[in-house]
Amino acid sequence: xxxxxxxxxxxxxxGGKCFLQVDEQAWSYAEFQAEVEQTAxxxxxxxxxxxxxxxxxxxxxxxxxxxxxxxxxxxxLHHGLKDEAIAEIVRENRLQACIRPGSPVQVRxxxxxxxxxxxxxxxxxxxSGSTGTPKVMYRTYESWAGxxxxxxxxxxxxxxxxxxxxxxxxxxxxMNTFLSVLYAGGMVLTSDSLYARRWxxxxxxxxxxxxxxxxxxxxxxxxxVKEPLTAxxxxxxxxxxxxxTALEQLQAVVPQAQILLYYGASELNYITYAVCEDPARDPxxxxxxxxxxxxxxxxxxxxxxxxxxxxxxxxPFTIEDTGHLxxxxxxxxxxxxxxxxxxxxxxxxCTKVELELKNITGIQDAVVxxxxxxxxxxxxxxxxxxxxQDEALLRKMIRHELPAVDVPGRILFLKTIPxxxxxxxxxxxxxNLLLRQQG
Numbered sequence: 001x002x003x004x005x006x007x008x009x010x011x012x013x014x015g016g017k018c019f020l021q022v023d024e025q026a027w028s029y030a031e032f033q034a035e036v037e038q039t040a041x042x043x044x045x046x047x048x049x050x051x052x053x054x055x056x057x058x059x060x061x062x063x064x065x066x067x068x069x070x071x072x073x074x075x076x077l078h079h080g081l082k083d084e085a086i087a088e089i090v091r092e093n094r095l096q097a098c099i100r101p102g103s104p105v106q107v108r109x110x111x112x113x114x115x116x117x118x119x120x121x122x123x124x125x126x127x128s129g130s131t132g133t134p135k136v137m138y139r140t141y142e143s144w145a146g147x148x149x150x151x152x153x154x155x156x157x158x159x160x161x162x163x164x165x166x167x168x169x170x171x172x173x174x175m176n177t178f179l180s181v182l183y184a185g186g187m188v189l190t191s192d193s194l195y196a197r198r199w200x201x202x203x204x205x206x207x208x209x210x211x212x213x214x215x216x217x218x219x220x221x222x223x224x225v226k227e228p229l230t231a232x233x234x235x236x237x238x239x240x241x242x243x244x245t246a247l248e249q250l251q252a253v254v255p256q257a258q259i260l261l262y263y264g265a266s267e268l269n270y271i272t273y274a275v276c277e278d279p280a281r282d283p284x285x286x287x288x289x290x291x292x293x294x295x296x297x298x299x300x301x302x303x304x305x306x307x308x309x310x311x312x313x314x315x316p317f318t319i320e321d322t323g324h325l326x327x328x329x330x331x332x333x334x335x336x337x338x339x340x341x342x343x344x345x346x347x348x349x350c351t352k353v354e355l356e357l358k359n360i361t362g363i364q365d366a367v368v369x370x371x372x373x374x375x376x377x378x379x380x381x382x383x384x385x386x387x388x389q390d391e392a393l394l395r396k397m398i399r400h401e402l403p404a405v406d407v408p409g410r411i412l413f414l415k416t417i418p419x420x421x422x423x424x425x426x427x428x429x430x431x432n433l434l435l436r437q438q439g
Contacts, residue, residue, distance in 0.1 A: 046097055148183040209234070211254070245358055263285070267313055269306060303316050344405075
């Protein structure tokens with residue numbers, strides 16, 4: 001079984017029903033499958049893993065299903081990768097071709113020996129690639145679809161769902177959500193635009209009732225909301241923490257919605273989730289494990305055991321995140337190990353400091369990263385977006401609100417936090433800004 005076959009099943013069930021809307025253009029299940037069939041006819045005979053290099057959501061989705069019809073394993077490419085990084089991905093994973101949309105479809109073949117898969121893999125996904133070149137990981141149909149009934153129950157995704165998401169389908173959170181809506185027989189709405197005002201128009205005009213955005217994009221959207229949206233009944237978000245301030249803002253604009261924060265990983269699947277009702281809740285509390293998922297904390301390292309993981313992953317598995325379980329069995333997340341520093345003998349969590357900064361009045365958004373310091377060994381830098389540009393006052397408030405050891409060694413004010421096409425903080429851009437400021 002693969003997702004092309006799932007699309008065929010749902011088209012037989014829901015043919016005339018709207019399946020996908022991208023900005024102002026919409027396709028029913030039958031119309032979307034017709035586009036897939038046409039594209040598959042244009043593709044030459046291919047085998048193995050094929051890289052998909054496409055900018056728009058519709059083109060990505062059509063090529064994804066068309067390649068599955070050809071019994072290939074599509075691997076959707078992140079936007080903005082340098083040519084040498086793409087060449088390394090192709091070489092290291094012995095990909096067979098690269099596909100670009102066009103009339104006709106553009107195909108570049110490679111001559112690497114074909115990789116044989118021990119498991120019934122049907123797609124490849126790229127790691128986030130926030131540091132280093134992204135790696136390709138493979139999934140069977142069951143590794144996601146086998147859990148759709150459970151995750152759709154928790155996120156309340158049904159055939160009646162009109163779900164909005166935004167961003168590149170190479171982000172596993174987007175791809176998983178898109179396919180879960182297909183599984184349920186619902187509708188997906190999205191925008192290729194990064195302008196949150198356009199998202200807002202689609203949310204209203206499309207009567208969206210389920211919203212999925214990572215917290216960084218929720219923040220962009222919240223800045224544009226002028227009045228409550230009562231049609232939205234569920235908001236689920238993850239991949240980043242949700243600050244107290246962001247939760248309060250979200251509750252004000254979606255007063256009828258249940259808000260869920262999940263913790264997951266590309267290598268695994270969904271791990272834990274929390275229903276966020278009390279704004280005073282600990283924002284580092286990521287809730288209890290999803291059904292069937294087991295957590296084990298060794299030292300402060302989180303290990304996960306689940307059936308729903310990428311192929312070849314030994315269980316239990318860790319992505320080197322840290323945390324502990326409280327008395328209620330909830331995961332208290334303390335950050336990626338790479339985001340901990342030793343500052344003059346004190347262990348500091350960049351994740352914790354980031355949340356502290358986001359709760360200070362006048363700070364709209366914040367990112368905290370570690371950097372090498374000649375005196376202390378390591379320090380932290382805070383990139384801040386201020387509601388008003390009284391930088392001196394904010395610096396004074398930071399020194400007053402934070403414990404002395406948590407006060408960042410450097411503070412840089414930005415108009416916006418740069419995001420990559422997966423909706424995650426673009427760390428290389430921020431690191432380059434710091435280098436230029438230091439120089």
